[in-house]
Amino acid sequence: MSPTTAIDGNSNPNKKFKVTVVGSGNWGSVAAKLLGSNTLKLSSFHDEVRMWVFEETLPSGEKLTDVINRDNENVKYLPGIKLGRNVVADPDLVNAVKDANMLVFVTPHQFMEGICKKLVGKVRSDAEAISLIKGMEVKMEGPCMISSLISELLGINCCVLMGANIANEIAKEMFSEATVGYREHREVAERWVNLFSTTYFIVSAVEDVEGVELCGTLKNVVALAAGFVDGLDMGNNTKAAIMRIGLREMRVFSKLMFSSVKDNTFFESCGVADLITTCLGGRNRKVADAFARNGGKRSFDELEAEMLQGQKLQGVSTAKEVYEVLSKRGWQELFPLFTTVHEISIGRLPPSAIVEYSEHTPNFSLVEGSAQYY
């Protein structure tokens, strides 16, 4: 095995991988910067990283892509950080992806279905994808994963990258970690790890796409619970207990949805570390804190409008979707935290209910074949 294959899984030294980032928000821009600095160093990748930008006209009258390509800076979503001259903004989605065989998806999740539909038949058949998108939908029949959507619509393999990564801290090159979740193809996962890793951004891979991706969504429900505890001034003991119970429910829910999910995934950056970051900072925690301080008398809709300029909290909608799955299957008692978060968020229970259920170790023998998951 040559040194090249050992590092990036590329057995043909003449074949260079070409990277395109689909998305250019805050996290997308940070990802493009990080990838761009790595493609310059790694011989098996083309230097250029193309970034699809949803075109906007800035207050100055200039196009966002023109400014990015002139100043190497996304002045709107990542001001003050140079992306590198080899990051090229492209307003044309189909043109941006046409030569790429490494596709990095990092857009708001509600846009992904539309984007994939536009890309059907337009991506290379040998392309590999990775999704950095947190927050897919949990439907009745189970969670609808963004990685599956990409795989199914585009007919390509799709990994995920999740973790305790606050974009602005990574932009400043502060030490952090991430987890790549992959299905079967270890050498592809290693190529992604290689492409994303830096001395300050440590990436490792686990063979568990669903586990990694579910961590990224379900943590937001736990962050609401942590925010309620903060808003009630309950202290660190209580907050730690709630986070722990939340991590357990994330784990059990994921394993009941996908029997392939592994316990070890929850010890990775995408699991316990992302949960900690999200429950310490993060907007789900923050708005839930305000909700509890107001005794639940002001609705999430009202607080979101005031605190988030109309953006919606993912945790609230995920809690609702999870609750629907639990109700349909009669599993509410197995998930007292998830259930209570939803009931608090719709005003059926007061915020203090978050610590009023007693834990009564859930009886998983009630769920056929599920005892092994606990």
Add this chain to the structure above:
Amino acid sequence: MSPTTAIDGNSNPNKKFKVTVVGSGNWGSVAAKLLGSNTLKLSSFHDEVRMWVFEETLPSGEKLTDVINRDNENVKYLPGIKLGRNVVADPDLVNAVKDANMLVFVTPHQFMEGICKKLVGKVRSDAEAISLIKGMEVKMEGPCMISSLISELLGINCCVLMGANIANEIAKEMFSEATVGYREHREVAERWVNLFSTTYFIVSAVEDVEGVELCGTLKNVVALAAGFVDGLDMGNNTKAAIMRIGLREMRVFSKLMFSSVKDNTFFESCGVADLITTCLGGRNRKVADAFARNGGKRSFDELEAEMLQGQKLQGVSTAKEVYEVLSKRGWQELFPLFTTVHEISIGRLPPSAIVEYSEHTPNFSLVEGSAQYY
């Protein structure tokens, strides 16, 4: 099975368990309060909870035990909280334990060997013990567990109870959790769970004494690392990453020391939850924060003297003991966080080194037979 056996494992309705708490500091007093409120409710326990108090003369000239027995309050170590009239302070160690068959040990760990030696031959042969003591010694040949010390010197079975439990928050009846670790005897563990559980203090049991007890010690090393990160103003991403790496090293170290240790233990209150509490608050974190803010120029000895009135940080001595085990076995590379914490604490590396090692997934195949632990 009668309802009595189902609840507390007591198959003889005429046999009542008698509880003595050995220790009366802050956590000991909270434990006595909690146990005293439960013995009044549970028919299989004698109402009285005896508490051995290391006698002191208060500034008023009164004996501490006299004040506790008159006012039902440990005015020195838990002022403002009523212990209950059935908690009886006893300055005579041998007298306090002589009738008890449920012994709760909760003293500073350095006193335990002396206390056990005084108790040899003085405890009932059918007594069961539980240790709430965090911080045993890690010796060359492996960790020296307090529960083993008690078992070996007194010839009785010993469980442990650990978790995210800050005594003062539990005294105020804020929601929190704990984990009982037991060896073999499930029915004894259930009796302890029953004796400690309240609606606000949720206890569960795992068959893993060593895992539970090691969590209680090793977390203090991770708390130093978290404190360094705080003192360097590194942000939540970095702190979460360091806590996660710390949890992994706790897990791998424990499993290398005792092959019986279980992964699931680290998902319990004694694992991830206690780690979170300790890294958010706690004096190890606090002094390490000050150490890093001073650029390591003021020693831990100096900061401890100033900030802790001469008390010593457990994390610093545990880090040293762990380091000795790692050096002797040539395992430093497998535990970059534990190793770095010690080297920072003795001034060999600057505080910023805590995020300068790159993670390079440790190669456990170097340790014979250990690959399975990772």
